[in-house]
Every structure is written in C-alpha cells, then in structure tokens.
Amino acid sequence: MSVVRVILVGLGARARIWRRVVAARPDCRIVGLVDQRVDAVMAAVAETAGAVGGATLAEVTARVAADAVILSTPPGGRDDQIAAACAAGLAILAEKPLADSVEAAEAHVATAARAGVSLAVGLNFRYLAVTRALKALLTPEQMGRPEFAHFTYERWRDGRLPHLNKYPLTMDHPMLWEQSIHHFDLMRFVYDAEPTTISARTFNPSWSMYRGDANVSALIIFTGGLEVTYQGTWAGNWQPMTFNWRTETPHGVVIQADMFGALGYARRDDAALTPVTLPAVEPWVDDAAALFDDFAAHVRDGAPLPCPGTDHVRSLRMVAACIESSMTGRAVDPRVPGLQRTSPS
Numbered sequence: 001m002s003v004v005r006v007i008l009v010g011l012g013a014r015a016r017i018w019r020r021v022v023a024a025r026p027d028c029r030i031v032g033l034v035d036q037r038v039d040a041v042m043a044a045v046a047e048t049a050g051a052v053g054g055a056t057l058a059e060v061t062a063r064v065a066a067d068a069v070i071l072s073t074p075p076g077g078r079d080d081q082i083a084a085a086c087a088a089g090l091a092i093l094a095e096k097p098l099a100d101s102v103e104a105a106e107a108h109v110a111t112a113a114r115a116g117v118s119l120a121v122g123l124n125f126r127y128l129a130v131t132r133a134l135k136a137l138l139t140p141e142q143m144g145r146p147e148f149a150h151f152t153y154e155r156w157r158d159g160r161l162p163h164l165n166k167y168p169l170t171m172d173h174p175m176l177w178e179q180s181i182h183h184f185d186l187m188r189f190v191y192d193a194e195p196t197t198i199s200a201r202t203f204n205p206s207w208s209m210y211r212g213d214a215n216v217s218a219l220i221i222f223t224g225g226l227e228v229t230y231q232g233t234w235a236g237n238w239q240p241m242t243f244n245w246r247t248e249t250p251h252g253v254v255i256q257a258d259m260f261g262a263l264g265y266a267r268r269d270d271a272a273l274t275p276v277t278l279p280a281v282e283p284w285v286d287d288a289a290a291l292f293d294d295f296a297a298h299v300r301d302g303a304p305l306p307c308p309g310t311d312h313v314r315s316l317r318m319v320a321a322c323i324e325s326s327m328t329g330r331a332v333d334p335r336v337p338g339l340q341r342t343s344p345s
C-alpha cells in the first residue's frame with residue numbers, strides 16, 4: 001500500500017484537527033468527505049484535491065476506494081457508519097466515546113470483529129508527552145506503586161460558543177460521556193489497573209447550560225486497592241480552569257497541574273516540586289497526530305492497533321457505573337456485564 005486512503009465522516013469541530021493531521025502526511029490522503037450537511041461537504045471537498053463528497057459513508061464508499069475511515073460524528077447513532085465501514089472493509093478510527101451506551105459500543109465492537117475490520121478509538125490524551133511522563137514516574141524504580149489520588153477537572157464550558165459542538169447541550173450525562181471518558185481512560189492507562197468498585201453522584205448546578213448532569217463526583221477503587229477521588233464539571237463557575245491530578249505513592253507525590261503539561265514530583269520532605277521537562281507541544285494536534293501515526297502504521301504494516309474498541313469498552317463501563325451508582329445510591333462493579341451491583345462500600 002503506497003498511500004493510506006482515508007474517508008472522514010463528520011465535518012464539524014473535531015474534523016478540523018483530523019483534516020490537518022492527515023493532510024500533513026505525505027503517505028496518507030483524504031479521498032472521501034461525508035456529512036449530513038451539504039454545505040459542509042461542498043466546502044471541504046473544495047479544499048481537498050481529488051476527494052469525493054457525500055451525505056453517507058455508504059454513498060462515498062460506492063464511489064471511491066479507501067483503506068480506512070475516521071468517524072468524527074456524534075457518538076449516538078453510528079450504526080450505519082459502522083455497517084458501511086465493515087461492508088467496505090475499512091479500518092475504523094472512531095472518535096471517543098465509541099457510542100452513547102455500553103450496549104451500543106459493544107455491538108459496534110462485535111460488528112467490526114465479525115467483519116474482520118479493525119476498530120480503534122481516538123483516545124488522544126494517551127499520546128500526550130505529559131501522560132507518558134506521568135506513567136513513567138509511577139514505576140517501582142521511580143516513585144513506586146500509587147495508593148491514592150485525586151483527579152479534579154473544573155471547567156466553565158460554554159457550550160454555546162460557535163466553535164464548539166452543540167449536541168452535548170441536550171445529551172444525558174454530557175460530562176461523563178464526552179469528558180470524563182477521557183479522564184477514566186487516562187486513569188486506567190497511567191495506573192495500568194482496572195476499576196473494581198465505583199461510588200458516584202452526578203447532578204446539575206442551577207446555573208448549568210446543559211440539560212443533563214454537568215457534575216460528577218466519584219470514588220473509584222482499582223485493582224491493587226488504589227483509591228481515586230474524582231471531581232469533574234463543565235459548570236465550574238469561574239472562567240479559568242482547574243486541572244489537578246495528584247497521585248500519592250510510597251515515596252512521595254506526583255502532580256499534574258495542567259491538562260497538557262505542568263508535571264512535577266516531590267519526595268515527602270522536599271520543600272518544592274521537581275518539575276519534569278516536557279517537549280513543547282501543540283495541544284490537540286500533536287496528540288491526535290501521534291495517535292494517527294500508530295493507526296496508519298496498523299493499516300499499512302499491520303503494527304498493533306492503538307486504543308482498540310475492546311479496551312475502550314472498559315472505560316465506557318466506568319461511565320455507565322457512575323450513572324448507575326448515582327441513580328441507585330450503591331457502589332457498582334464496572335467489570336460485571338450488566339453492571340451488577342456490589343454492596344455499598
């Protein structure tokens with residue numbers, strides 16, 4: 001395969017990054033552009049030499065040969081897109097979350113497996129230099145195995161801004177499905193552990209512009225006993241954002257104080273954090289590009305599939321466990337199919 005031919009489905013906010021990432025590579029090319037909005041397709045086709053446009057993926061795969069598809073559509077209602085990708089034998093890179101329910105995500109994973117098609121999910125935060133550096137600090141040789149942590153993400157997300165997507169305004173649990181999914185995935189990735197028990201509470205502050213709950217508080221217990229206290233909100237009532245992820249280990253603490261950097265560590269008696277030097281990055285772009293590198297290597301050379309859908313479902317189960325725990329007031333084991341309840345912890 002000389003060039004990896006890509007069809008991009010969904011030409012909204014996130015697609016701007018994907019178009020840039022693919023266009024920057026001489027060995028990949030966008031050959032198809034799909035959206036329900038005719039004007040968006042026409043504008044994108046006009047800017048992409050040789051690309052075919054259409055309203056559905058099936059329509060475009062009938063007109064152009066391709067190797068892979070990026071699904072940059074809202075997570076709900078992707079059945080037809082997955083079916084069309086499978087019918088055309090295209091490797092799939094789907095934006096997170098893969099679906100708006102665990103059941104639908106599992107169905108997509110099963111459909112792809114039956115068709116023999118690879119299915120990856122766009123968990124770009126795994127590819128940030130700060131994420132890799134944090135993970136490396138938590139080895140036995142460095143700071144040691146974490147025993148507890150807190151993860152705080154407090155943001156005033158003005159969902160009415162023109163450059164932001166609009167569907168989260170009316171979603172059930174927009175914070176969990178759209179944002180916390182990244183955080184839960186990061187916890188599993190960085191700690192290399194699986195959640196065993198989740199107690200959570202979701203709610204919506206009176207000033208929230210979201211129809212569904214913008215606030216999530218959770219206590220998450222992982223294999224090995226690690227306990228993480230999580231607070232996430234899109235309705236934090238101050239414009240400057242707080243991101244603070246502090247992990248406690250036998251030797252001291254590791255603190256990430258910014259979504260894209262600001263990593264430091266300290267031994268118990270240190271007077272100050274020792275900052276970790278990180279490379280300069282362009283947020284959203286470099287991380288997506290690094291993820292796409294691995295995806296393209298898989299499509300072209302059979303390298304390991306990054307962020308497989310089978311793994312992503314485990315993070316989605318954490319989202320569903322938070323919802324169930326908040327509804328029932330009970331602790332939930334997210335690993336159990338059907339989310340069977342455990343005793344309150």
Ligand SMILES: NC(=O)c1ccc[n+]([C@@H]2O[C@H](COP(=O)([O-])OP(=O)(O)OC[C@H]3O[C@@H](n4cnc5c(N)ncnc54)[C@H](O)[C@@H]3O)[C@@H](O)[C@H]2O)c1
Nearest residue numbers: 010011012013014015035036072073074075095096097165
């Ligand atoms: N990984 C990240 O950091 C990151 C960041 C932002 C968004 N996202 C994800 O990217 C996805 C898209 O988000 P967005 O912000 O671009 O949303 P958006 O609403 O701005 O764009 C979605 C586009 O998909 C089109 N669309 C909807 N249904 C379609 C269908 N059935 N067929 C064809 N086109 C359809 C819409 O017309 C729209 O143009 C979501 O899953 C979101 O969670 C990921």
